[in-house]
Amino acid sequence: MSFATATDGTRLYYEEAGTGTPILFIHEFGGDYRAWEPQMQFFARRHRCITYSARGYAPSDIPADVAAYSQEIAVTDALAVLDHLGIDRAHIVGLSMGGFATLHFGLMAPERALSLTIAGAGYGAEKQFEDYFRGVSLEVAERFRTLGAKEFAKTYALGASRVQFQNKDPRGWQDFADRLAEHSDIGAANTMSGVQARxxxxxxLEERIRACxxxxxxxVGDEDDHCLQPGIFMKKTLPAAGLAVLPKTGHTLNLEEPALFNQLLAEFIAMVEAGxxxxxxxxxxxxxxxxxx
Structure with missing residues (x-):
């Protein structure tokens, strides 16, 4: 098993495949390193692809202290993976929690990013729902802590922006739900409390985003309601941004519509590399x- 070491000593499990310009994939809250398998298989044909489990997600270490989890730490962990592999710059691709990490990667270390793919990012961003999101995030954290992932995954996997995946691809959705049920109870609770809620x-961040x-x-999926307006905001604010809206699609974009996602990402990376x-x-x-x- 392969591990990179974060600045605080936390070990981060990673896998890689292929050769060429590097792509670093950063998973969502409901996933882990396995959530990018359709992209690892597709892009490894022409790229060096890396996927890893965030801290709190096995086989990576699972710190027991919530203070070991934050948005900034999520970025420094991504940088630690690149540093461990001797990669100076990479295309950074993230979904949801990973999409926020990708955006913040661009704000904190733009010199290390060839490009940013920010997918399904927006939960908690809308100002009118900001307080509600923080409260419900802490409630979700408590559910993982008390009920455990095996039990609470049955509820979490059927969220309003997850059922689209279940309706289109019940087998793929079940794989997602099964992986979610394997999450660490304390890792999920601490991630939700330390990263999502804070x-x-x-x-x-408008001023900083405009400078990136x-x-x-x-x-964004067009049925991922709380990511639509934040997606438009980022399109209008990031100077070199393009926006793709996937029809009849929810939150789990890369798994729900893997062929379409891969096509969009491949064209984007090709355009970036062509200048x-x-x-x-x-x-x-x-x-x-x-x-x-």
């Missing part, structure tokens, strides 16, 4: 409806 709203010039792809994914043309003024002079 991370800042992206709307409070790393090429970015934002991907053709640039900032928006200044002539495309958002306030203009029709040009008259």
């Amino acid at each position: 991370r800042p709203s992206i709307y409070d 010039t790393v090429p970015a792809l934002i991907v 053709r994914w640039t900032a928006r043309d200044p002539r495309a003024e958002p306030a203009q409806i029709m040009k008259t002079s």
